[in-house]
Amino acid sequence: MGAEDEATSGETDLDTVVRASRVFVAVVAKSIAEVDDLVTPPQWRVLVLIATRGPQTLGAVAVDLGVHPSNATRTGDRLEAAGLVRRVDDPDDRRLLRLALTDDGRALVDRVMSHRRRALGEVVSRMSPDDRHMLESALAAFAEAAGETPDDTMNAALGLG
DSSP, X not given: OOHHXXXXXXXXXXXXXXXXXXXXXXXXXXXXXXXXXXXXXXXXHHHHHHHHHOSEEHHHHHHHHTSOHHHHHHHHHHHHHTTSEEEEEOSSOTTOEEEEEOHHHHHHHHHHHHHHHHHHHHHHHTSOHHHHHHHHHHHHHHHHHTTOOOXXXXXXXXXXX
């Protein structure tokens, strides 16, 4: 295969990824629409961050959101006022506080993630077993290349492992 053929193949591969990403974005948007009257997109990101990584300091939240710590504090305050997170002592440094999900916060995350799983499951169920296996392998490699690790915390929360 020549350089031009490789470039064309790479563009075709990327076009396929972009097409698939539209499906993922549509599923995510629809699942978030269920809760957009309760939380903003940045607040949702904080809830998912805590659900997947455990209680987080406001500094970690600020870094993850790419915002000034005061913005993270305001986001934490709003989530706490909504009853979705609570502040807990950091077990390693009592001078620090971490944001942890409340039962209501966990239920909200679980509800949205369950919706996503169902919606994606409907699409995947229409694929042949061989295609599903290839998809799983390809997406695992894709996620790993992007630095994502398996969501053991989220999987456990959803009863998947």
